[in-house]
Amino acid sequence: MIEFKILKKSKKSGARLGLLKTAHGEVETPSLVPVATQAVVKTLTSEEAARAGTQILIANTFHLHLKPGEKVIKLAGGIHKFMNWQKPLMTDSGGFQVFSLGFGRDLGVGKILKYFPGGKKEIVVKHQQPKFLKITDRGVWFRSPVDGRKIFLGPKESMKIQKQIGADIVFAFDECTPPMASRDYVEKSLERTHQWAEICIKEKNSSQALFGIVQGSNFKDLRQQSAKFINFLGFDGFGIGGDLGTSKSDTKKILNWVLPHLDEDKPRHLLGIGHPEDIEPIIKNGIDLFDCIAPTHYARRGIAFVDSGRLNMNQSKFLNDKKSLDSKCGCFVCQNYKRNYIFHLFKAKEITGMSLLTFHNLFFMNASIAKIRQKIKMNIA
């Protein structure tokens, strides 16, 4: 189980400084939760992920169920042993895959909608089903992206799998609704997500903390209703999922609808948000934890997060650039390697380039969040 202590509340914003204790150690919050979908931070060893300042990881129930299967992980002694990660770890429930392999895939969009596919002004998901999966009241029939076979995942199944995987914190099975969903769709989906939340609570075991997920898309009353309902069920913490609007101010607005209805003394995890420029605002809104693929995913595309913004290490202007990625960064990459070399590795398609940038991006983000924690402590944020 977990214990969460709020050490300090900012007087200048909604930010909180906290300490999350788990059987595998503590997490100073606010904190980034780097993504290890397949029980690995892509391109890094677990030791490297830790050395980059990572305090906690999130793996994925759906993907680990497909490969290698939860039984394998259980037989290996649980996910911590399996991947040699002795720090805190959470598993996402598979609820995001209801979206990403469903409407997200159909329409080629992510959960943050910046443009409407096909140039249409509005695309509304009403009552239809996604092409490749079937959403029912009891759960979801997926098509495995690995081999196409049918996979059923509902609240019971997800909880059972997550128990076998053995993370410190597990998430309730939800439906992440698409950003272009109609109100009707979101209402119906929310009802299901809430029923599933009740089932997850019943399936909860004593050794894992369980976070409930607030949905409701960008509808104020639905978000509030969801926050109250999920709060009432008595979870150990909260995830805030689904559509969070198209701008930073939308996200802020939605968080302001939700957070006042959640027990203050429990951790709040914003699901899937965390570009560098998002972090300070969401922390000031009162978010304690957030996971995002950005640092690792962008690294593999050659994008380095640095103090001045982003560097695209595929650009040949770096051919003879003998500077480190970021002159102020203390990571081993910035201490030992220069842009010219990293550029070369990307051009040569050498995997070490991706690995170096992944390490740097994680270190950079973890360090900048540590600075924000310091600012909260010193009453300047």
Next chain:
RNA sequence: GCGCAGGUGGCGGAGCGGUCAAUCGCUAUAGACUGUAAAUCUAUCGCCCUGACGGGCUACGGGGGUUCGAAUCCCUCCCUGCGCA
């Protein structure tokens, strides 16, 4: 010297009389990506004008010819590879 095979855009390589500024791949340039179907995807890539649509110009080794029309056919020269002397 003879024989054979070739010479096409930054590179590799299609095309073999009109629909060709030229398939495709690579490279190059720019962009996208927020609970990871992702070491991926998209766009541009002869020159000039245009935001774009579009228009103009120069091009398929050099030169000449046939034809209404040639990267594609003919002649000739140059060059490359292989084989034989």
